């Protein structure tokens with residue numbers, strides 16, 4: 525089941541004959557029917573991507589949950605067509621989930637004792653509910669529907685006000701869709717974490733264009749400046765691809781310079797590799813030699829590591845509200861949790877408990893972790 529099954533359906537069913545049924549990401553409701561087909565020895569496949577399915581009525585079973593933080597899906601699919609990305613083909617058109625069902629899920633989680641939720645989608649800032657959630661049909665909605673539509677800033681506000689004692693995060697943001705409204709809403713509510721994962725993928729306008737990203741380097745800088753101005757101290761992380769087809773040394777330098785400008789807290793960095801079925805795989809030759817890709821990636825990673833260290837070390841002496849999630853991997857005598865800026869913090873357990881918000885004074889740091897001591901239960905949330 526799922527998007528990989530959908531992508532590899534012929535291999536699974538015909539070449540390897542590994543399975544009897546292939547169920548695409550949105551076809552779970554068809555399972556009884558598919559089982560019947562498989563029982564009568566017929567090939568059972570449903571990989572049709574739905575335009576409406578948001579899994580809104582499904583209460584997920586949270587098998588590996590720590591009982592403290594949970595993901596809540598708010599959108600499915602993506603209407604952007606970044607040339608390297610397989611999501612638009614495997615997850616379908618962008619559609620948003622009814623805010624009522626989102627709030628119900630958040631309330632259920634709060635009642636079960638969860639302390640933090642992450643509103644999740646491929647492109648959360650593009651969230652839009654107008655009585656229906658299919659983004660591409662918004663223009664044909666009635667005037668009243670358009671006027672009363674709920675966008676991402678309003679959804680954030682709804683959730684923040686409904687659950688003031690819960691910490692709220694969201695992921696992933698797309699630079700061209702992140703509005704000033706969202707940034708102001710984050711600044712207004714203490715329980716919305718000051719952290720944004722803001723993939724950029726490249727610092728070069730030429731490469732951004734080849735990637736079909738809908739933002740320029742300059743627009744990205746403007747967004748970063750606004751975030752820093754409206755939410756001082758906001759944590760920001762990135763996704764970056766090194767060695768995208770046609771990338772020159774100059775393009776790569778643009779990426780390094782962008783990193784130097786933003787000085788992200790951390791990032792997820794990869795060298796380019798083709799994803800079958802994407803526009804880039806079909807139409808753009810993967811022409812950067814592997815050693816060049818690897819060298820550029822190493823330069824990006826090294827620079828990011830410097831910035832991460834700079835950011836964490838700047839926190840020494842400060843106090844942060846940390847939500848305790850689990851025992852530290854390195855020592856059973858320390859708790860591990862995250863600050864609102866999404867940095868991991870560890871500190872002696874004393875009598876504190878998982879799920880508590882505590883103020884932690886930081887007295888040391890590595891490039892990825894803050895180390896400190898709890899000074900009491902936090903009043904921040």
Ligand code: SF4
Pocket residue numbers: 602603604605606609610611612646647698
């Ligand atoms: S990279 Fe993100 S925004 Fe671009 S198509 Fe993929 S999911 Fe959509």
